[in-house]
Structures are given as structure tokens and as C-alpha cells.
Amino acid sequence: METTVIISTLFRLAKVFDDMGKLLFKAHLDVPLTFDRAQSQALLRRNNRLEFSYQQLKTSKTKLLNQLLATAGADPYLWAKLRRLQALDVASLAAVQANPQFNRQRKINRLKQLIINLQNEKINESTVLTKQALAYLYHIAPDKVAATSKPGPILADPFDSRAFKMDMMALNYLDQYFNVQELQYYVKYLVFIHAHQAAEAVIHYDARTVLPNAEQTGFSAVAYYVTLNRQSYTYISYKGTEGTMDDPRIKSFTQRLDNYVRESYQDWKYNIDAMLIGNTENDEQLQLARRFTRYVVRRVRRINPATIIYGLGHSLGGILCRRSNYWMNRLMVAIP
Incomplete structure (x- = not known):
């Protein structure tokens, strides 16, 4: 075949x-x-x-x-x-x-x-698994994937596509199935499928790697720096309230259950204590969201000062995104 x-x-x-x-x-x-x-x-x-x-x-x-x-x-x-x-x-x-x-x-x-x-x-x-295979084939044979895929409008900015934004947020809940290289291939594939353009570079940032205490508090976010026609874009995606029992990296059912309970507990603790009750002593996730935003904005603006930066989030992730946006805008003005 x-x-x-x-x-x-x-x-x-x-x-x-x-x-x-x-x-x-x-x-x-x-x-x-x-x-x-x-x-x-x-x-x-x-x-x-x-x-x-x-x-x-x-x-x-x-x-x-x-x-x-x-x-x-x-x-x-x-x-x-x-x-x-x-x-x-x-x-x-x-x-x-x-x-x-x-x-x-x-x-x-x-x-x-x-x-x-x-x-x-x-x-x-x-x-x-199916889309990872397609993303890999797009990496090694982009012309053949382009010839086989369904044609669509060419978008100067992938963020103009609602489907692209939804897939980028969904990726935040599925990253346990990816290694770093697969994530880079997959983001390039999403840019092509939804914007019908070729991304020239992808850099991946993970809050769990950047911030040592992020996992302890339940905070999770990722960012992707993408170059497209010499214009740079960055998408910061904040994860919402959702654990998973289907992490293939954890073989033991008991360990998967423990991880699911711990992650869900940390998110709901923040939802109820910090957002519903307003206890600012337990707003670790918000503080980490701002720290991660600051880290990503400074990094990508050093690579290209003209980088366009977007925030994405669903549920708890949407709250963290909105509450980090004000600080993000201040950073973008302050950094030359």
C-alpha cells in the first residue's frame, strides 16, 4: 500500500x-x-x-x-x-x-x-493513535498528506479557526499519550489541517517541568510557540478540572486511581476554597498560572519580540486564563 x-x-x-x-x-x-x-x-x-x-x-x-x-x-x-x-x-x-x-x-x-x-x-x-500516525506522515511526507486531506480556507492566523482552538485545548487533556517530539509533530499537523499552512517551528513548554511545585498543587498548563510565514504565535493552554484514569504511563490500577483522586482533589480544593469562598491563602494555582505565563511570555518575546500570544482554557482553565491575561498584557507592554 x-x-x-x-x-x-x-x-x-x-x-x-x-x-x-x-x-x-x-x-x-x-x-x-x-x-x-x-x-x-x-x-x-x-x-x-x-x-x-x-x-x-x-x-x-x-x-x-x-x-x-x-x-x-x-x-x-x-x-x-x-x-x-x-x-x-x-x-x-x-x-x-x-x-x-x-x-x-x-x-x-x-x-x-x-x-x-x-x-x-x-x-x-x-x-x-490514529492522528499521531497522520502527524508523523505529515512530517515525513507533507505533500502527500496535503494532496489527500480535505481542502479548506487558508488562514493567516490558525487562532481564527474554532476547531483549531478546540483541538489545542483538547490536547491539554491527552498529553499523557505524547512525547515531546510527537507533540511538536502534532501541533504542526493541527496548524496544517485547520489553517492549511505549514508551520516552520514548534517549541513546547510544560508547566509541570518549568515549575517544580506545579504537580503538588494540581496546576497544569502547556504552551506552544509556532512560527508561520515568519510570524510567531504562542498558545498558552491552561488545563481545567479533570483527572484521568487512562494514563498509559502508569501501569498499576491502584496508582492510576491514586493519581486521579489526587489531581481531582487539588482542582476542586482550589475551585471551592479559592474561587467560591474567596480564601486567598489557597490560591496557589492562580499564582502558578501567573508565574508560568510570565515565564512563557518572556521566553518567546526574547525569541521574537513580535510574537502574538493567545490564552486558552476551559472550566478552571478558563478562570486561570482570564486571571492571567491582565498580567500577560502588562508583560507584553513592558518587554521591548
Whole structure:
């Protein structure tokens, strides 16, 4: 399978995982609050459609993976990503076969089983693996990815794309699946996909690395310095209130649970104590957000004084972003 066909197949696989994510969202929306007869009949019809859609998507996913595995083994990086995708696919099928079937006469149980099956697909990790493969191929064969991708408007500033901003914020919740080089490849890929331009350089800053006590307080943020047509941009993304149980770097379930509880506790402690009650003695995350902002702004302005700097954040991250913006603007004025 030539490179162009591999790229096209990966794009189709990414679309399958995107559709699975939408299906999982729809399934959650259909969970009923009551069990009257009319609602039960309507739920049965919706369940049938959702289950049919899931089976179609799962069949397509397995078929595309088999096509890729049969022909993409020459590249060790691609092979490793595809083998992991295959392992997730096999595990999702084994989970369905191992779990006892719900009573098929109960409409709500059928919906619960569908949601469980979709969660077992590990949609987030599978999507990341597929897009990592595409980002890698964009790095080694940008012309072929450009020829295969869906055309769109060329944007002078990637920040003009809402999809780019959403993907940059989402990356803050998925960085456990990336090493530094993969992050650089991936940001370049996002710039191309959403702005249809080639980024010339990417520098990555991580608050957990820059600030030694950031992890202890639960604060997390990243920044990306990007050069595009000799204009430099920096995107500072502040992470919101969300832990994860799916960190592949932590093998033990107990350790993953401990990490999830600790991260969530630190965020909610700040949310309630500092923001809701107004206790300024426990505003460590805000102080660290300002320190990280100062660090990034000074670094990138030394590289290029004309760097355009943006802040991004969702939930708690949005609060930290807004409360750091005033200080960021003062810095940009003060630094020549």
C-alpha cells in the first residue's frame, strides 16, 4: 500500500472514531428518566438504530485496521501505533464477550450495554493513535498528506479557526499519550489541517517541568510557540478540572486511581476554597498560572519580540486564563 493510500485510510479511520464519539454522546442523551409505555417504545426504536450504527462503525474500524496492518509494516513507528490500535480493538471485543449479557427485554439495559461497549472502544486513545500516525506522515511526507486531506480556507492566523482552538485545548487533556517530539509533530499537523499552512517551528513548554511545585498543587498548563510565514504565535493552554484514569504511563490500577483522586482533589480544593469562598491563602494555582505565563511570555518575546500570544482554557482553565491575561498584557507592554 503506497503512502497516499495509507494516509487516506488513516483519515477514514479517524472519521470512524469521531463518529463513535458522537454515538457515545447520543447514547448518553437517550438514557430515560421515566419508564412510561410511550417512552419505552420510542427508546426501543432509538436503541435499535444506535446499536446498528455501532455495529457498522465497529466493522468499518476492524476492516480499515486490517488493511493498514497488512501493508504498513515497513515503518516501525507506524507499525507500533497500528499494533496498539489492534490491541485496543481486540480488547474491546473480548470485553463484550466476557461480560454477561443484560436482559434483552429491558430497554434501558440494552442502552447501558451499548454505552459500556462504546466506552470499551477507548475512543480517546484510539483517536490519538490514529492522528499521531497522520502527524508523523505529515512530517515525513507533507505533500502527500496535503494532496489527500480535505481542502479548506487558508488562514493567516490558525487562532481564527474554532476547531483549531478546540483541538489545542483538547490536547491539554491527552498529553499523557505524547512525547515531546510527537507533540511538536502534532501541533504542526493541527496548524496544517485547520489553517492549511505549514508551520516552520514548534517549541513546547510544560508547566509541570518549568515549575517544580506545579504537580503538588494540581496546576497544569502547556504552551506552544509556532512560527508561520515568519510570524510567531504562542498558545498558552491552561488545563481545567479533570483527572484521568487512562494514563498509559502508569501501569498499576491502584496508582492510576491514586493519581486521579489526587489531581481531582487539588482542582476542586482550589475551585471551592479559592474561587467560591474567596480564601486567598489557597490560591496557589492562580499564582502558578501567573508565574508560568510570565515565564512563557518572556521566553518567546526574547525569541521574537513580535510574537502574538493567545490564552486558552476551559472550566478552571478558563478562570486561570482570564486571571492571567491582565498580567500577560502588562508583560507584553513592558518587554521591548
